[in-house]
Amino acid sequence: MIVAGFGFRSGATLAALQDALARAGGPGGVTHLATVAGKAGGLEFLAEVLGLPVIAISPEALQTQLVLTHSERVDALFGTGSVAEAAALAAAGPGARLWGPRIASANGQATAAIAEAQV
Secondary structure (H helix, E strand, C coil), X not given: CEEEEEEECCCCCHHHHHHHHHHHCCCCCCCEEEEEHHHHXXXXXXXXXXXXXXXXXXXXXXXXXXXXXXXXXXXXXXXXXXXXXXXXXXXXXXXXXXXXXXXXXXXXXXXXXEEECCC
């Protein structure tokens, strides 16, 4: 399982989500998309374009993930330094590893990180 996790501002465009994903490594091989439960609807268009399911991650599950980057604003809102990294890791399952730190879209509306399940 390879999961692209996303963090994004309200009103983030499909183009911003696609750009963040492209910068994080691209959609090749990705099997699922993930984000915090309250924002999962914001990935519907991207999921439709890519033909992938969306996994909604509880805020509590995000908080238990060890992430590479840290945003004080995101930490204050969600209890994790990176929603994108935490969502990818939580959705990919125990022992999952990030391909790298989260990457922001050019316009700053969205971030993406990719995690792969270890088998």
